[in-house]
Amino acid sequence: MFTLSEVSEHNTHDSCWVILYGKVYDVTGILNSHPGGAQAILRWGGQEATEEFDMIHPPETMKEIEQSYLGTVEPQERSITDSTTEEITEAPLSTLLNLDEIEAAATKVISKKAWGYYFSAADDKISKYLNTQAYRSIMFRPRVFVDCRTCELETNLLGHKVGLPIFVSPTAMARLGHPAGERGIAEGCRPFGGLQIIANNSSLSPEDIVENAPPTQVFGWQLYVQLNRQLSENMLARVNQLDRIKFVVLTLDAPVSGKREDDERINIQANTAASVSTQLFVGTDPSLTRADTLQWLSQHTTKPIVLKGIQTHEDAILASQYAPFVKGIVLSNHGGRSLDTAPPAVHTLLELRRHCPYVFDKVEVWVDGGIRRGTDAVKALCLGAKAVGIGRPALWGLAAGGVEGVERTLQSWFFSKLWSSVAFLTAG
Amino acid sequence: MFTLSEVSEHNTHDSCWVILYGKVYDVTGILNSHPGGAQAILRWGGQEATEEFDMIHPPETMKEIEQSYLGTVEPQERSITDSTTEEITEAPLSTLLNLDEIEAAATKVISKKAWGYYFSAADDKISKYLNTQAYRSIMFRPRVFVDCRTCELETNLLGHKVGLPIFVSPTAMARLGHPAGERGIAEGCRPFGGLQIIANNSSLSPEDIVENAPPTQVFGWQLYVQLNRQLSENMLARVNQLDRIKFVVLTLDAPVSGKREDDERINIQANTAASVSTQLFVGTDPSLTRADTLQWLSQHTTKPIVLKGIQTHEDAILASQYAPFVKGIVLSNHGGRSLDTAPPAVHTLLELRRHCPYVFDKVEVWVDGGIRRGTDAVKALCLGAKAVGIGRPALWGLAAGGVEGVERTLQSWFFSKLWSSVAFLTAG
Amino acid sequence: MFTLSEVSEHNTHDSCWVILYGKVYDVTGILNSHPGGAQAILRWGGQEATEEFDMIHPPETMKEIEQSYLGTVEPQERSITDSTTEEITEAPLSTLLNLDEIEAAATKVISKKAWGYYFSAADDKISKYLNTQAYRSIMFRPRVFVDCRTCELETNLLGHKVGLPIFVSPTAMARLGHPAGERGIAEGCRPFGGLQIIANNSSLSPEDIVENAPPTQVFGWQLYVQLNRQLSENMLARVNQLDRIKFVVLTLDAPVSGKREDDERINIQANTAASVSTQLFVGTDPSLTRADTLQWLSQHTTKPIVLKGIQTHEDAILASQYAPFVKGIVLSNHGGRSLDTAPPAVHTLLELRRHCPYVFDKVEVWVDGGIRRGTDAVKALCLGAKAVGIGRPALWGLAAGGVEGVERTLQSWFFSKLWSSVAFLTAG
C-alpha cells in the first residue's frame, strides 16, 4: 500500500510509476517501446492515470503491464479529476429530432477532450462542412404516382445481408464519449441489422466488440498499417479468427494525422503531451505503396479487402484492378479530418460515374462523410453508391445516450424512408 | 349531468369518454375506426377535448357521434386551456406592408400548435426557402414606352372567369389559426374574385365553405385518396353536388407526411399523441399509381381533374396524356413540406418550357410555393404559368386578421399591379 | 389676425384653410385641381402646414395661392414639430472617407421622412443592393508599366465640356434633406465642373437652381410627362428659356411609383395622407408610347433628348433610331426604386456591347445606379459608358453637410483617380 506522495516521486525516465484502477505500476521498462511515445506516459508519471489510460487503451493492454504491478494506493487519496462521462443528458432521446440535435445533446455531456477529438477536422474545416453541404445542393427529381407502400431498406454488402444501406464508419476512441464504447455501438446497430466497421484504434478490442453479436451481425475491421509490421500482423491474425468480421478496411486517406486544431487547442489547454489525434498516429506507417502493401496484406489476412479513402477516379480505377481481392472501395476524405479542401465523397462519386462507370461493376463503391439526413443517404444511393457510412453520428449518438443513443441515431434515418422509394427511381 | 371527476375515470380502451362542447360522449365504440387512430382519442380520454376536436374536425363530424351522447358536464368545471385564438393582432392590418409582416403579425397571435403546423416544412426547410429565393434570383427585363394605364388582372381558369391569376392553394386546418376558418378565406377571396381550392383536410366542410358564395365564385376541391376508398367516394359524391366547386385536385406530392420538425417539436412539448401533420396523414393511401387511380377517379367524379405536385417534365408529359379528363397540373413541391430539396415549381416550369413546351397547349399549368410578392407572381406568369397559388399566405392573413386579413393578403399583391403589364411582355 | 383655434375649424371640403409661413390661406378652391390630390391638402386642413409644404413645393407655388390669402396667425401659437433639418452633423466632413460614411452621417441628421424617401427602394431592395454588388463582382485586369502621372477626368457630354465623367442624376426633394436643396447641389458641383440633371420634382425651381451658375456649368432637366400635358408644356417652355440647361431627360423607368416600403412605413407612422413617393407620382402619365411621346416632345422643346431608364438592348436599339433628336440614353433601373429585380445598369451595358455595339456610335450611353466608388465608375467607363450618374450620393452629401457635403461626395471619387488611368486601358 503506497501513499500518493510516495508514488509522486517516481515521475522520471529513470523511475516512472503510474496509478491505474487503484493499483500502482512501474512502467519505466516500457517507456521506450510505448507506441504513443515515452512522453505520453511521463506526462502522468507519479500520478493517477486511470481515466486517461482507460479511454485510450483496450482493456487487454492491462495484460501487457501485469508484471509491472507494485501494490495498491490508499483508496481515500484517489481522485478522478474529470468525471463528465458520468453525467447524463437531460433531454430525453425521443425529443432529439435529427443528428444536429443529437450532436448538441452529446456536446453538453462529454468531456472537452472527447469533444475536441470527435468534432475536430483539418485546418478550417472546409471539407468537413462541404461534405454535408454538397448533399444539400443536390436537388431531387421526385416522380409521382409511385406506389410508396413498402420501402425495403435491406441490402447486400460484399455478399452479406444487412438491414440497411447505412454502415458505421471506423471511428476510434468511442469510450472517450461513453463507457459503453464500440461495444455499445455494436449493440445499437443490432436491431437495425446495421454493419459496423471496427476502428484500428478502437478503445475496446475487436473480440470484445463482437462478443455478443449474433451470427447474422456483420462487421469489418479497419487497418492502419503500423511501422512495426509485426503489430499489424498480430492483429490481422486475431481478426482472421473472428467470424463476425467479414472484411478488412485498409485506410489510405490519412498517411499522417491531419492538422486538427480543435483537438490541438484542447490539448494545449489541458497541457498534455500530445493531442489525441497525434497520439493515435504514432506508429502509423506513412510509406504505403500499392503493390507492396496489397501483396503483404494478402499474406496475412483471410478476408476480402475494402480500400478506404479513394478520392480520385484514377485511384478508383487502380483499386478496381485488384478485384476480387479488393472487393470494395470507400470514397472518403476521412470526414474532412485529414487534408482540408479534399473533395467530398459525393463529388468523387460523380467523377467516377463520368470517367469510369465500369468500376461500379468490379468493386462495390461506398461513400462516407457529411451524411446527416435520410435524404443525403438516398442521394448517394441514387447516384450509384452501394452503401453510405456514418462516423461521427454514431459517436455523437453513443455519447448522447449510450446504446439507446446509437439506436436513436439510426432511427432518425428512417423518418424519410417511404419517400426514399420515390426518390430512388429518379435522383441524378 | 356528470362531474369532471366521473368523466375522468373513463380513459381506457374499454371505456373512453370525452367532453365536447359541454357534453359527454362515450367514444369507446369508434376507437378502432377512427381515421386518426385510437391513440389520438385516448390521449383525451376522460377529458375536455373540445378545442382539439374543434380545430381538426368539420362540424359535421358531430353527427357521427350523436348516438354516443351521454349527458352534460357541470359547466363551472369546464376549462379551455388554450385561448390564444381569441387574442387579436395589435398592429392594424393597414400597417402591414407585405407578406413577411402579415406572417409576423399572425405569429404573434396564434397558438404554438398552429404556428408549428403552418410554418413547418420538411427537414432543413431548404426547399421552403428556395421556393422564394428562386423567384428572387430571376431578373426582369423591363420594357419602356409601354402604356401602363390599365392592368387587367382578370383571367380564365379551366373555362371559368376569375378576378385574378392568383388562387388559394389547398391548406388544411384553417381554424387552427382563426375561428373563421376556410369559410373566412372564401369570404376574403370574394371581393377579388379569387379562386380557392378547398383542402381535403379543411377544418370546415365544403358545404359550409361555399355556402355564402355567389354563383360566380370559383372553388376547387382537393382530394387525398384514403386507404378506405369508400370515405373518398362519399366525399366525391358530396362534391359532385356542389355547383360552386368546378374541379377536383388530386394531390400527388405527399404520399406520406414530410418530416416537419417544427410541427413535431411543438407536439413533443405539448406531449400530445402525434403532431398535426401525422394525424392528418393517417388513412392516406400511399400506393396510388397512375392508370388505376385516374380510372377509379373518373368513375366517382363529374368534375374535371387537376393533378397537383408534378415536379418533373416526365410526369408533366404523362399527365397531359390524360387530357381532357385532366385539365390542369399544379407544379408544386407541397410548399417544401414533403421532401426537402425537392425542386421549386418555377424550376420545374423552366424544365417544361425546355423539354415539352407542347404540354402548355394540352393542360393548364399552374404553380405554387414560395410566392410572396406581386413580382414573384408576374415572373411565373411571364414564364408560362396560367395561375399561381398561395397557401401559407392565405393562412397567415386569416390568422392575422380573419376575413380582413385575407383581404389584406390579396390586396398586397396589387401594389405592383400596373408594373405587371410592363413586365408581362418581356420576362423570361 | 386669426387664432389657431379659429383656423382649425376650417378643415373640410367645404372650407379648407392652412397656415403657411405664418399666414392663413383659404385653399378650398384649389382642392380639386391640386396635383397631389385633395386629400394631401385636407390632411393639413385647419393646421400649420409650412414644413410639409415647404419641402415639397418650389417657392413659386406660393404665387398660385396669393389670392387666397386671408390674414396672419398669432405668432406665439405657431409650432413647427419637426426641426431635425436644423441639426448639423457632428463628424467633420473631412473625416468621412467614403460614401457609406457620408450616408451614415446624413442618416443621423435628417428627418425620418427624408430618410424614408431617400433610402427606400422597391420591395426587398434586391435591385438597389445588386446595383452596387454588380460592380464589386467585376474584376479589374490592371496593366503595369503605364505612365500614371496625369489622369484627365475632363470629358465631353453631348458636345459640352464637363470636368468629370460623373453627373448628378435627377433626384427629387433635395430640401427634405437640407435647406440648400438642389441649388446647393449645383453649387457643390461647380468646382468640379460636374453636370447636374434637375429633377422634374425638384424642391426648387429650375430658374433658382441655375441662377448662380457660370455659363460653363452644364445642366439637364428631367421630365415626367404629366397627365395634364399643359403643365409639362409650360415647364418645357420655361426650360427652353434657360441657357444653362442643355438637354431634356425623359424618364421612362417609372410609369408608376415603385412599392417603396421604407417610405410607406414612415408615412404610416406619421399618419400622413400618402407617402412622399405616392404624392410625387400623382399626375404622372403612365401611358407613354414611343412615337407619340417623342413627336409631342419635339414640338415643345428646343433641346436634345436623353432617354432615361433603358433596361434592355431592344429598347436601346429603338431609342437609337431616334438619333439625333435623341442624343443619349441612360441605362438605369431608377436606383432600384421602381421595379424590384430589374437589372443593374452595368448588366444592361454588357448586354448592349454583346447584342448591339453599334448603338454606342449613334447615341451616348450613360449609366446610373449603385455607383459608390471611383473603381465602380472606372469599370462602367471601361465597359463603354460615356458617363456615370450618382443620385442618392448627392442627396446624402447635401444632407450630411450642405454644399460642402456635396463637394466631399464628389471629392471622394478622386481618391482612386490616378489608378483610373491604368485601369481604363484594360478593364472589360
Place this chain on the structure above:
Amino acid sequence: MFTLSEVSEHNTHDSCWVILYGKVYDVTGILNSHPGGAQAILRWGGQEATEEFDMIHPPETMKEIEQSYLGTVEPQERSITDSTTEEITEAPLSTLLNLDEIEAAATKVISKKAWGYYFSAADDKISKYLNTQAYRSIMFRPRVFVDCRTCELETNLLGHKVGLPIFVSPTAMARLGHPAGERGIAEGCRPFGGLQIIANNSSLSPEDIVENAPPTQVFGWQLYVQLNRQLSENMLARVNQLDRIKFVVLTLDAPVSGKREDDERINIQANTAASVSTQLFVGTDPSLTRADTLQWLSQHTTKPIVLKGIQTHEDAILASQYAPFVKGIVLSNHGGRSLDTAPPAVHTLLELRRHCPYVFDKVEVWVDGGIRRGTDAVKALCLGAKAVGIGRPALWGLAAGGVEGVERTLQSWFFSKLWSSVAFLTAG
C-alpha cells in the same frame, strides 16, 4: 540644455525644431527637401518626435541631420505618449495554431498606427479577402498509396538554394510593430533557410538587415523608383555592394498609393499630417514605362531583376521578353492594398497556364497575397508557381513575438508538410 517650453516655440516654417532621442535638432533647413513633405515634419515642430521618427526612418537618417544638432532637452520633461510596442503578448507563441491566431495576438499588442498600416487594404478590402478565399475554393485531388515518409521543402530560386519555397514579400515599416524590425525577420528566417525580400521602405537599412546573415542566407531588395532618380541610384549602388542580396525586385503594382481607409482613419484620429501609406509614397515615381525603366535599371544594378505586380498574362509575356535580365516575375496585387477588385495572384497564375504556358520556361513565376495555410502554398506550387510569398504574416509574427514570432509563423507552414508530397502530384 533646453526646456520643452523653449523648444515648443520653434514650430513654424521659419524655425522648426524637433526632439529626437533626447536631443534637439533645428530641421528648418530640410523642410523643403524632406521626401515626406514639409508638413510631415511641421506636424511635430517644437515637440518630441522620437517615436514617429524612429519607426519610419532607418537609423542612418540621423547622419543627415547631425549638423543640425542644437543641444539636449531636460530628461525629466520628455514624454513618450505611445508605449504600446513595449507590451508583450500574453499568449505563449506555442499556443498560436495558425496565422489567424498569430494576427489576433499581434493586434492586441501593437499600436493603432501599426495595425492601421499592416491591416489596411484598398477600398472595401475585396481583393484582400478574395486573395485568401481564392485558395480555399480550389479543391485538392489527393492520390493514395503515395510514400509520404519524406517531404523535401528545399528548392532553388533564381539559382540559389533555399530551405523552403516560401519567401517573405517586401513589407515596409517592420519597426512599427516590433523594435527588432526587418532584422528580426531575417533572424526568424534563418533556421528555415527562408528567402527575404527587403522593402524599399524598410525601417532598417539593408546593410543592417543582412549584417548577421550567413553566406547561404538569400535576400532580395525591393525598389520603388523615386522621382529623384539619384536617390534610387544611390540605393542601387549600395545594394550592389551587398553579397547577400541576390536580386532586385521592381515594384509595379503600386504606381500610387491605394486608398487604404483603415490607415487613413487611424491617421485622422491621431490628427497627424498624413497616413503612413501616404507618407511612404511621397517621392515615388508614377510614370514608369517598360523599356525606359528597364534600360535605366540595367545601368545601375549588377543584380538580376524580378518584376513584382504582374496581374495579366499580357504583362507576363512582355516581362518574359526581357529574360534573362528579368529572371522572375511575382504575380501580385500588392496584398489587395493597391487597387480594390484587382485579381488574386492565383487567378493570374491560372490565366498564364492557359494563355502562355511557355512563360514558365523563360522566367520564374512567383506569387504572393492571401496565403495563410500550408495547403494554400501547396496549391500555388501545384499550379506552377516556383515560390510563394508571405508579407503581412511575417509582420504579424514579428509583432506577436519578435524573432520567435517570425519563427512560429514559418513553423506553422510545416504542419501540413507531409501531406504536401501527396498533394503535389495532383492538384490542378
